[in-house]
Amino acid sequence: MWTFFIERKESLKEILAQYQWEHYPYCIEHQTSERKFSLDEHMGCSLPGESITGYLSHPGDIVIGGTFPIHLDRMYDTIDFSTKPPELQCQTFGVEYYQSMQAFIFAVDEINADPELLPNITLGFQAFDTCTTLRGAAKGALWMLSQSQEITPNYQCHQGPPIAGIIGDCGSTRSILISQILGLYQYPQISYLATSPILSERDLFPSFFRTIPSDEYQMRGLAQLVSYFGWSWVGLLANDDDYGQFGLQIVKQELMNSGACVAFSENILTGQPDRNAPHLAQVIRESTTKVVVVIASDSDFVIVVEELFRQNVTGNIWVASEAWAASTLLSEERFQTVLVGTIGFAIHSRQMTTFTKYLHSLHPSKYPNDSFIWEFWEQTFSCKWISKEELIEEATTLCTGNEKLESGKLEQFNVGSYDLNAPDGKTLKADSAAITWTNSDTQVPLSKCSPSCPPGFHKVIVPEKPPCCYECVRCPLGQISSQTDAVECLLCSWDKWPNLQQDTCTPRITEFLSYEEPLGYSLTAIATISSLMTIIILGIFIHYKQTPIVRANNYSLSCLLLLSLSLCFLCSLGFIGYPQPTQCLLRQVAFGMVFALCISCVLAKTTTVVIAFNATKPGSRLRKWTGVKVSYSLLVFCAFIQLCVCTVWLIFSPPFHELDTDTQPGIIIVNCNEGSPTAFWCMLGYLGLLATISFIVAFMARRLPDSFNEAKFITFSMLAFLSVWVSFIPAYLSARGMYTVAMEVFAILSSTWAVVGCIFVPKCFIIIFRPNKNSREHLMEKSSHTVQMPS
Numbered sequence: 072m073w074t075f076f077i078e079r080k081e082s083l084k085e086i087l088a089q090y091q092w093e094h095y096p097y098c099i100e101h102q103t104s105e106r107k108f109s110l111d112e113h114m115g116c117s118l119p120g121e122s123i124t125g126y127l128s129h130p131g132d133i134v135i136g137g138t139f140p141i142h143l144d145r146m147y148d149t150i151d152f153s154t155k156p157p158e159l160q161c162q163t164f165g166v167e168y169y170q171s172m173q174a175f176i177f178a179v180d181e182i183n184a185d186p187e188l189l190p191n192i193t194l195g196f197q198a199f200d201t202c203t204t205l206r207g208a209a210k211g212a213l214w215m216l217s218q219s220q221e222i223t224p225n226y227q228c229h230q231g232p233p234i235a236g237i238i239g240d241c242g243s244t245r246s247i248l249i250s251q252i253l254g255l256y257q258y259p260q261i262s263y264l265a266t267s268p269i270l271s272e273r274d275l276f277p278s279f280f281r282t283i284p285s286d287e288y289q290m291r292g293l294a295q296l297v298s299y300f301g302w303s304w305v306g307l308l309a310n311d312d313d314y315g316q317f318g319l320q321i322v323k324q325e326l327m328n329s330g331a332c333v334a335f336s337e338n339i340l341t342g343q344p345d346r347n348a349p350h351l352a353q354v355i356r357e358s359t360t361k362v363v364v365v366i367a368s369d370s371d372f373v374i375v376v377e378e379l380f381r382q383n384v385t386g387n388i389w390v391a392s393e394a395w396a397a398s399t400l401l402s403e404e405r406f407q408t409v410l411v412g413t414i415g416f417a418i419h420s421r422q423m424t425t426f427t428k429y430l431h432s433l434h435p436s437k438y439p440n441d442s443f444i445w446e447f448w449e450q451t452f453s454c455k456w457i458s459k460e461e462l463i464e465e466a467t468t469l470c471t472g473n474e475k476l477e478s479g480k481l482e483q484f485n486v487g488s489y490d491l492n493a494p495d496g497k498t499l500k501a502d503s504a505a506i507t508w509t510n511s512d513t514q515v516p517l518s519k520c521s522p523s524c525p526p527g528f529h530k531v532i533v534p535e536k537p538p539c540c541y542e543c544v545r546c547p548l549g550q551i552s553s554q555t556d557a558v559e560c561l562l563c564s565w566d567k568w569p570n571l572q573q574d575t576c577t578p579r580i581t582e583f584l585s586y587e588e589p590l591g592y593s594l595t596a597i598a599t600i601s602s603l604m605t606i607i608i609l610g611i612f613i614h615y616k617q618t619p620i621v622r623a624n625n626y627s628l629s630c631l632l633l634l635s636l637s638l639c640f641l642c643s644l645g646f647i648g649y650p651q652p653t654q655c656l657l658r659q660v661a662f663g664m665v666f667a668l669c670i671s672c673v674l675a676k677t678t679t680v681v682i683a684f685n686a687t688k689p690g691s692r693l694r695k696w697t698g699v700k701v702s703y704s705l706l707v708f709c710a711f712i713q714l715c716v717c718t719v720w721l722i723f724s725p726p727f728h729e730l731d732t733d734t735q736p737g738i739i740i741v742n743c744n745e746g747s748p749t750a751f752w753c754m755l756g757y758l759g760l761l762a763t764i765s766f767i768v769a770f771m772a773r774r775l776p777d778s779f780n781e782a783k784f785i786t787f788s789m790l791a792f793l794s795v796w797v798s799f800i801p802a803y804l805s806a807r808g809m810y811t812v813a814m815e816v817f818a819i820l821s822s823t824w825a826v827v828g829c830i831f832v833p834k835c836f837i838i839i840f841r842p843n844k845n846s847r848e849h850l851m852e853k854s855s856h857t858v859q860m861p862s
Contacts, residue, residue, distance in 0.1 A: 123214050123222075125161065125202070127172075127441060131195020134232045135179065136215040138208055138239030138249065139172040141165060141200040141443055143370030143400065145207075147344045161202040163370065164446040166399045168241065170430065171263070172198050172443075175238055177429050195232060200443070201240060203370055208245035212237065212252050236260060242368065243267030243286075243314035250279040264418075266393070267313045268321075283393075289416055290318045292489045293364055293390060294325030295499045296414070302388075302518040303331045303539045306363040308351065310371055311338040318366035318392060332520060332539035334360035339371050346371055348378035356384045362518040364390040369398035376401060379409045386509050388516055391415025412508040412516075416489060431476045451476065526574035529557045546573045548736055568737035579732070583741040584647050584809040584816070591647050591809075594816050601820060601827075602640035608831050609633040615838050620845045624781050624834070625676050628702055632672035633831065638665045639823040643816045652728045655743030659726060660717045662819065663754040667713035669826065670761040670792075674709060675702040677768045677785050713757055720750035740808045759796060765789045784830050791825030 125141065142161035150156050179196045182188050199211035213222045218231045237253060240246045241264035250270070253260045260279050262270075266286040270276055297305055305326060309315035315338070323333055335354050340347040352375070355363060365372055372395050379385075385408050395401060396415035435444050435456075449455055454470035487501030508516050524530050524543035529552050531544045546552050550560035551569045563569060563576035570577050585591045612629055615621050621629070642665050645658035679702045724747035731740040745751040766789035772782035799818040806814045837844050 123210070124158075125200035125442070126211075126214075127176075127196075127198045127443070129176075129179070129195045130232070131183075131193040132232055133189075133192060133235050134195040134197055134215075135235045136212075136237040136239075137172065137175045137196060137198045138201050138211045138237065138245070139175070139198060140168050140203040140241060140245075140370070141172065142202045143168070143368075143373075145202050145204055159202050159204060159207055161200065161207075163400075164443075164450045165370065166447060166450050167397075169443055169447050171241070173430060173433065174426065177426055181425075197234075201245060203242065203245075203368070205245060205248055208240055208242075208249055209252065212249045216252075216256070216258070234258070238263065240265060242312070243270065243317070244312040246270060246279070247276075247313060250276045254278050264394070265314075267317050269313065269317065283418060286314070286318045287321060288491060289393060290321035290366070291325050292416060292499065293366075293392065294322050294329060294331075295489075296390060296416075296501075297326060297331060297362065297364065298329045299499055299501060300503075300515050302362045304334055304360045304362070304518045304520040305331055305390075306334045306355065306358055306360045307336040307366075308363060308372075308375070309336075309338060309366040310368060311340055311342075314368070314394065315339065315366050322364055322366065330538075332537035334358050334520070334537075339367050339375060341371050345378070346374040348375045351375050352378045352382045352384055355379065355387065356382065359520060360518055361386065361516055362388045362390060364392075365395070366392045367395060369395035369400045373398075373400050376406055376409055380406060385409055388508065388518070389413040389415070393418055412506075414486070414506065433476065434472070436472065448472075448474070523555050524552075524557065525555060526551075526553050526557070527569075527572045528552060529560045551576055565732055566739065579737055579739045581739045581741055582735070582808050583649055584812045586648055588809070590813055594813065594820070595644060595647055597820055598640050598643045598816070601824065602637045605633055605637040605640060605827060608827070608835055609637070611835055611838060612831075615845070618838065618845045620834055620837055625679055625702070628672055628676045628679070628706075629831075631706075632669060632676065632826075635665055635669040635672060636823055636827055639669055639819060642666075643819040646812050646816045646819075650728055650741055650743045655726045655728050656721070658743065659745065659751060659754070660721060663713055663717055663758065664710070666758050666819075666822075667710050667761065668706075669823075670758060670765060671706045671709035673785055673789065673826065673830075674761060674765040674768065675706045677765055677772060677782060678702065678705060680782055681768060681772045709761060713754065716750065716754050716757060720747060720754065723747070724750060734807050738808065742808075742812065755796070759793065762789050762792050762796075766793065781830060781834075784833060788826045788829035791829060792822045795822040795825060 142163060143165045144161070144163040146160035146162065148157050148160075175198060176196065179194050182194050197215050199207075199214065201207035201211055210222065213224060215234055215237060216227065217223050218227050218234070236259035237249065238261050240249055240262060243265045244267075246260070246262045246265035247267065247270065250260050254277055257278050262279070262281040262283070264283060265281055266283055266289060268285045268287050270279055270281065271285050307319060307323060309319035319336065323336065326333060335358055337351055337354055338347070339351065367375075387409075389410055389412070391413055393416045396413075397417040401410060433444060433447075435441075435448055438444050445456055448470055452468075452470065452474045454468040454474070456470045457467070484505065486505045487499070489499050491498050493500075503515060504513065506515075507513060520537065520540040521530075521542065524541075528543040528545055530541040532538055532541050546560035546569070549569065550562050551573050552560045553574050560573075566579055567576035568579045569575070584594075586595060609630060612621055612626070612633065616626055639662075642658070642662045645654055645661060648654070682701065726743050726746045729742055729744040731742055732738075734740055766786060769782045769785035769789060795818055799814065802814050803811060803818075
């Protein structure tokens with residue numbers, strides 16, 4: 072009670088006028104210094120009255136109440152809080168809720184008919200239409216508690232049968248309101264459809280009970296249903312009341328836990344006449360999702376469906392909560408273009424023959440005082456009762472009373488079950504083949520923000536978009552994905568490599584310079600033939616060792632050089648075939664030592680020629696250096712240095728067998744790791760140093776008499792030798808796999824042939840094809856001729 076302290080009674084009207092309360096008979100107290108008195112002595116004090124309409128009752132020794140939303144909507148009036156709101160004007164008759172009320176009445180009759188249940192006691196009922204409003208629910212609960220046409224909170228104003236409790240309401244928000252009222256007086260309340268989880272809190276709602284599971288189970292089931300059909304891109308619609316908002320939170324969380332994404336989440340505004348339907352229709356039409364989960368009552372969602380029908384928004388799959396999944400209101404034929412293919416949960420029930428027979432026996436003539444049955448009849452048979460005074464339109468179908476309820480529409484198909492106590496642990500079971508989706512399609516429609524990534528690709532999340540909106544990217548090199556929509560790619564084992572599609576790992580190709588390869592057997596043949604030809608040249612030199620051309624060019628060093636050249640050709644075979652550990656250990660060392668011996672022979676031959684010709688000069692001190700000891704000492708010294716290099720190499724960092732999986736993708740290169748690149752290049756560099764010295768010495772001796780001089784041939788051979796190995800370095804470094812080895816073999820063969828071709832082939836040509844020039848007279852004549860030539 073609001074209390075004002077005033078000095079004069081005459082100011083009362085001024086206060087009422089100021090606050091516009093003149094129409095509300097609130098009690099205002101006046102207090103003076105002498106006494107306090109209430110103005111209701113002069114004015115009276117009472118609450119604003121509420122007229123009670125839309126109810127059915129039956130007397131009994133004990134009364135049980137029931138609230139049912141017989142009408143699913145009401146007229147929306149503007150409330151300015153300056154005058155008393157008008158009475159509720161209910162509309163849109165709900166057939167299934169009227170049947171629920173009839174089930175309530177039928178249960179009371181069954182109880183009264185059984186003398187063992189309540190002996191000598193008659194059970195009465197009071198059923199009230201809440202018109203799906205909080206105001207109606209509160210009014211109905213207070214009316215039943217007051218037991219009077221005039222509602223007086225905290226008072227039962229008329230002596231009548233006690234009320235045992237209330238059945239209802241079907242909505243969670245209305246049940247919460249009624250339970251808060253009934254809980255004050257410990258009246259039991261049993262709801263048959265209120266599913267909000269908050270109603271399970273016993274400390275808040277001590278007298279509330281229900282015969283339906285909490286939304287925690289149903290909403291998790293809806294999320295499982297979405298996951299069962301593989302839908303990952305889903306829209307959400309929910310009422311803006313307790314039922315819708317609690318359900319929305321649970322479904323959204325469960326969908327996110329299962330990996331699905333929410334395309335949009337919108338509220339159906341139950342306080343607006345259009346339920347915000349135009350905006351919702353636009354959101355649904357513009358969204359890329361094809362699946363929408365709706366957590367709403369049928370009376371609210373039907374307004375949205377009407378708008379979807381008007382805007383021709385079709386082709387969506389609707390996942391229904393139990394509040395509208397089996398609604399007759401949404402089963403009208405005109406809604407099928409929008410709602411065809413809808414799937415959802417319905418309350419578990421079974422057929423009751425006696426109740427079905429009772430429903431079919433309902434007729435307006437039997438219950439003339441039931442104001443609802445006339446509307447029920449009109450709604451069920453799409454006809455209208457017309458009195459004699461009313462005008463009849465041509466398109467109006469008249470109700471005759473001869474219609475049969477057995478021919479009514481049949482409130483869907485059962486295609487599965489959701490049982491948390493399933494013995495096999497499979498809580499959700501569905502017969503997908505029995506479901507017909509939109510456009511009469513029997514295949515489960517897809518609803519994804521992005522298309523599935525095929526094997527060989529993986530998903531990459533797009534920034535600022537939900538996780539389900541991704542891009543399909545080819546797996547990185549060396550990785551595969553064998554499943555659709557792979558989150559990440561997997562590496563193949565070291566000995567395997569992805570196939571072209573990158574969806575499976577296949578054994579890697581093993582690569583080495585094989586004898587079976589065309590390149591391998593070609594190089595093998597060239598090396599073998601070249602070695603044999605060098606042996607043949609050696610045989611020619613041995614056979615013609617007494618001839619002047621052979622004797623004039625240091626026969627013993629020539630034979631040793633030919634033998635080393637033959638070994639140079641053969642050492643290239645160590646680079647062909649599968650690299651064995653022993654082969655890896657020795658092939659570079661053998662190549663280095665043989666070539667060092669070969670170039671040392673060339674250097675010794677060149678030095679011998681220079682010493683020999685300079686020693687013929689009068690007074691030359693080089694005569695003591697002529698002979699085989701100097702040349703062989705030089706040979707041994709030069710070869711020994713290479714031997715030291717190779718020995719240190721083998722001791723500290725020897726070459727080894729290696730499987731290279733990094734150089735070429737998908738290929739295992741079987742090769743010999745040189746161990747120490749420094750030692751390898753020192754060995755090769757030393758050969759280059761010997762060849763350079765031989766080239767310089769030969770170049771300086773090129774003007775000596777031709778008859779005994781092969782310096783110019785050595786000059787060309789060393790020039791060719793150096794050219795080959797200088798070209799080899801960049802080619803060797805840029806080649807990969809077996810071509811690296813092939814490049815070295817080619818360099819060995821080419822450089823060896825450069826020495827053979829420049830030094831020995833011209834001599835063999837003279838020996839075999841120009842024997843007349845291979846005589847002492849010819850050589851002496853040429854020698855003297857050459858000496859007489861002016862410088």
